[in-house]
Amino acid sequence: MTPDASLERPTDELRGEALALSYGRTRVVHDVSLHLRSGVVTALIGPNGSGKSTALRALARLHRIDAGSVHIDGTTGRRDAASLTAKEFARTVAMLSQSRPHPSGLEVRDVVAYGRHPHRGRFSGLTDTDRDAIDRALALTGLTAMAHRPVDELSGGELQRVWLATSLAQSTGILLLDEPTNHLDLRYQIETLDLVCDLADRGTAVGVVLHDLDHAAAVADEVVLMRSGRVHAAGAPAEVLTADNLTDVYGFRIDTDVDDATGRVRVIPRGRHHERLRRSAAVPV
Numbered sequence: 001m002t003p004d005a006s007l008e009r010p011t012d013e014l015r016g017e018a019l020a021l022s023y024g025r026t027r028v029v030h031d032v033s034l035h036l037r038s039g040v041v042t043a044l045i046g047p048n049g050s051g052k053s054t055a056l057r058a059l060a061r062l063h064r065i066d067a068g069s070v071h072i073d074g075t076t077g078r079r080d081a082a083s084l085t086a087k088e089f090a091r092t093v094a095m096l097s098q099s100r101p102h103p104s105g106l107e108v109r110d111v112v113a114y115g116r117h118p119h120r121g122r123f124s125g126l127t128d129t130d131r132d133a134i135d136r137a138l139a140l141t142g143l144t145a146m147a148h149r150p151v152d153e154l155s156g157g158e159l160q161r162v163w164l165a166t167s168l169a170q171s172t173g174i175l176l177l178d179e180p181t182n183h184l185d186l187r188y189q190i191e192t193l194d195l196v197c198d199l200a201d202r203g204t205a206v207g208v209v210l211h212d213l214d215h216a217a218a219v220a221d222e223v224v225l226m227r228s229g230r231v232h233a234a235g236a237p238a239e240v241l242t243a244d245n246l247t248d249v250y251g252f253r254i255d256t257d258v259d260d261a262t263g264r265v266r267v268i269p270r271g272r273h274h275e276r277l278r279r280s281a282a283v284p285v
Ligand SMILES: Nc1ncnc2c1ncn2[C@@H]1O[C@H](COP(=O)(O)OP(=O)(O)OP(=O)(O)O)[C@@H](O)[C@H]1O
Pocket: 023, 028, 046, 047, 048, 049, 050, 051, 052, 053, 054, 055
């Protein structure tokens, strides 16, 4: 699962400034700014309901913006995301949403081919470039051998990889992933994280919502810690993933240390079960 290094290096960046977002009359995201830079993995973390998905969806033009702006900075200068046609935007930004449809009556390859829609003319068939992009997306997600299986027969994790492949087939310079490791077994969780890093290494701007803080520590160049619809802290993983920040935001004791092998922060949640383990270790059976 390594992206093709021969492809042109993307340079687009996505900038959400002072975003205010609501459901109906309820404001759920307040004054949030997010800057997704080319070649950088930005992880959005925070408790349930803190506004991560809503913010990511706003960057993908899937949620109405009450105040603030979303811009794309690319080779042709700065463009307001709202000024692009749907196809232009979809050639620039791909998003793997948390709510993923369950298509039926289609093969895996057909679903992944949907990712090429923004690159195709209204009546034109798949070009060689389209087919190459589909093959590459299937390979990157470990789906080549399943390309002709009906999607109706797939497990939740396999289907998740099909949607990831569909986003990759869009061949965008900006990739937004909402909990991409959900439903995946350990191998594909790690492969997906590796893929995220590989894509960033060849220039993609990646914004990824992650619940596993060790995953965020392992892959993120920048971490945005959200709380109650606001950015509580943002910056390098070692600056954001501190015991104080995490304990404060998640509302129970969380310690951190540093993995000697990688130099990355390790997160140690101190649930009541730790106390139980400590007691049972102290009292010989
Ligand atoms: N469709 C909706 N209608 C009304 N309120 C919503 C809707 N979706 C989300 N919300 C509310 O908006 C707030 C932010 O939700 P959001 O899904 O962005 O949080 P999140 O950080 O992604 O949460 P999670 O980690 O649980 O996925 C929450 O208070 C949530 O209850």
